[in-house]
Amino acid sequence: MQVKKCERCGHGINITKPNEIQEIKCSHCNREYIITSKTKYMGFAIVIISIFIFSFFATAISTLLNISAYTLLLPLIALSFFMFNWSLYLLAKFNKVDYKTIS
Ligand SMILES: [Zn+2]
Numbered sequence: 234m235q236v237k238k239c240e241r242c243g244h245g246i247n248i249t250k251p252n253e254i255q256e257i258k259c260s261h262c263n264r265e266y267i268i269t270s271k272t273k274y275m276g277f278a279i280v281i282i283s284i285f286i287f288s289f290f291a292t293a294i295s296t297l298l299n300i301s302a303y304t305l306l307l308p309l310i311a312l313s314f315f316m317f318n319w320s321l322y323l324l325a326k327f328n329k330v331d332y333k334t335i336s
Pocket residue numbers: 239240241242243244259260261262263264
């Protein structure tokens with residue numbers, strides 16, 4: 234997926250995995266870019282909203298199956314560490330990720 238056109242040479246910069254999204258490098262001229270803080274906030278917002286939705290379902294499932302909600306919330310916390318990159322990946326699909334040059 235192309236996330237940016239290089240500002241120096243116009244070469245398209247592609248990523249294949251969500252964990253590559255925060256810092257990118259032009260394969261043509263080696264200029265490096267990092268996501269802007271605005272993009273980071275948008276990523277965090279998506280993570281927080283997702284956690285609210287997931288915890289709602291976790292609570293509902295735990296009531297239905299009669300197990301502790303904490304048992305379901307623990308994997309959720311672990312998952313949230315990966316969710317940030319996934320949120321950014323999702324934003325990139327909608328062209329909402331901005332980069333700035335690392336100087
Ligand atoms: Zn370049």
